Amino acid sequence: MPLHATIEPLGWESDFFNVSSGKIIVNPAAAPLSGCALDAFQVVQAKVAADAMGQADALAELGFRLVEGEIDCSLRVPKRCGRGDGAHGDLADSAQGDLADRAVEGSARLPGGAPYAGHLRIAGRGDNAAVSRLASSAFRLSRFREPWYREQDRRRFYAVWAQNAILGTFDDLCLVKGRPGAIEGMVTLRRLGADDARIGLLAVDPAFTRRGVGRVLFAGALAWCRLQGISRLRVATQAGNLAALRLYIACGATVDSTAYWLYR
Numbered sequence: 001m002p003l004h005a006t007i008e009p010l011g012w013e014s015d016f017f018n019v020s021s022g023k024i025i026v027n028p029a030a031a032p033l034s035g036c037a038l039d040a041f042q043v044v045q046a047k048v049a050a051d052a053m054g055q056a057d058a059l060a061e062l063g064f065r066l067v068e069g070e071i072d073c074s075l076r077v078p079k080r081c082g083r084g085d086g087a088h089g090d091l092a093d094s095a096q097g098d099l100a101d102r103a104v105e106g107s108a109r110l111p112g113g114a115p116y117a118g119h120l121r122i123a124g125r126g127d128n129a130a131v132s133r134l135a136s137s138a139f140r141l142s143r144f145r146e147p148w149y150r151e152q153d154r155r156r157f158y159a160v161w162a163q164n165a166i167l168g169t170f171d172d173l174c175l176v177k178g179r180p181g182a183i184e185g186m187v188t189l190r191r192l193g194a195d196d197a198r199i200g201l202l203a204v205d206p207a208f209t210r211r212g213v214g215r216v217l218f219a220g221a222l223a224w225c226r227l228q229g230i231s232r233l234r235v236a237t238q239a240g241n242l243a244a245l246r247l248y249i250a251c252g253a254t255v256d257s258t259a260y261w262l263y264r
C-alpha cells in the first residue's frame with residue numbers, strides 16, 4: 001500500500017548536523033510518497049505509532065530503516081501537601097509532593113531566577129562547561145546515531161541542547177544538583193502550553209548513579225511545574241533505556257504512547 005504523506009524540511013537540524021533533513025507528515029489527502037521526493041533530502045525521518053505497522057511496512061518498501069523505539073510518558077503534577085494532609089490528594093501525591101518539596105527547598109525564589117537554596121539550583125553560565133560535559137557523554141542511546149549522524153555530532157547536539165537550556169533559548173531552564181564544577185546531575189524543562197511541560201534532558205554523572213539523584217532531579221522538575229501552575233509533566237525516552245523508564249515509572253509516570261523512528 002502506498003503511503004500518502006508530505007515531507008517537512010527540518011531547518012534547524014539540517015543546519016546543525018550539516019545534513020539536509022526532512023520529516024514525514026502522514027496525510028491521506030497528500031500524493032503517494034515517491035522515491036523522487038525522498039531523494040531531495042540526505043536523511044528523511046518518520047515517527048510511526050507502534051500500532052501503525054502498515055505505515056512502517058510502507059516506509060520499509062521505500063527503503064526506510066528502523067532507528068529506535070520511543071516511549072512517551074507523563075504524570076499529573078502532585079499538589080504540594082504535608083504529611084497527614086489528606087485534603088490535597090491521595091497517598092502517592094503526598095509522598096511525591098514531600099520529595100519534591102525537599103528537593104527544591106527555597107524554591108519560592110525560582111520565578112525571580114535566583115538560585116535554589118536546597119538540593120537543586122538553576123544552572124547559570126558558570127555551569128556551562130560541567131553541564132555540557134555531562135550532556136555530551138550521557139545520551140549514548142539516541143536516534144541521532146551512526147550511520148545517519150556522526151558520534152561527535154550527537155555529543156555536540158546534547159551539549160548544545162543543555163547550553164540552550166541554561167540560556168533559556170530552547171528548553172526554558174536547566175536545574176542542577178551539585179556545586180559549579182562538581183555537578184551530580186541535570187534536568188532541563190520546557191513549558192509546552194498552559195497546562196503541560198516536558199523534560200528535555202535528564203542525566204546523572206556516572207559517579208553518582210543509583211544513589212537517588214535521578215529521583216531528586218525528577219522531583220525538582222515536578223516542583224518547578226507546580227510553581228509554574230503546570231498540571232502535567234511529560235517525558236520521553238528510548239525504548240532501550242530501561243534505567244530511565246524504570247526511574248520515570250518509579251516516580252509515578254505512566255506510558256502515554258509508543259512509537260518507532262525510521263530513517264531513509
Ligand SMILES: CC(=O)SCCNC(=O)CCNC(=O)[C@H](O)C(C)(C)COP(=O)(O)OP(=O)(O)OC[C@H]1O[C@@H](n2cnc3c(N)ncnc32)[C@H](O)[C@@H]1OP(=O)(O)O
Nearest residue numbers: 201202203204209210211212213214215237243244246247
Ligand atoms: C528525558 C531524557 O533525558 S531520557 C534519558 C535519560 N538519561 C540517560 O539515559 C542518561 C544516562 N543515564 C543516567 O543519567 C541515569 O542512569 C538515570 C538518569 C537514567 C538514572 O539516574 P540515577 O540517579 O541512577 O537514578 P536513581 O538512583 O534515582 O534511581 C531511581 C530508580 O531508577 C531505576 N534505575 C536507575 N538506574 C537503573 C539501572 N541502571 N538499571 C535499572 N533501573 C535503574 C530504578 O528503578 C531506581 O530505583 P532503585 O534504585 O530503588 O531500584
Ligand SMILES: Cc1cn([C@H]2C[C@H](O)[C@@H](COP(=O)(O)OP(=O)(O)O[C@H]3O[C@H](C)[C@H](N)[C@H](O)[C@H]3O)O2)c(=O)[nH]c1=O
Nearest residue numbers: 012013139142143160161164170199200201236237238
Ligand atoms: C537543541 C535543539 C534542538 N532542536 C530540535 C532538534 C530536533 O528536531 C528536536 C529534538 O528532537 P527530539 O525528538 O526531542 O530529540 P531526541 O530524540 O534526541 O530526544 C529524546 O531523547 C532525549 C535523550 C531526551 N530524552 C528527549 O526528551 C527525547 O525527546 O529539537 C531545536 O530546534 N533547537 C535546539 O536548540
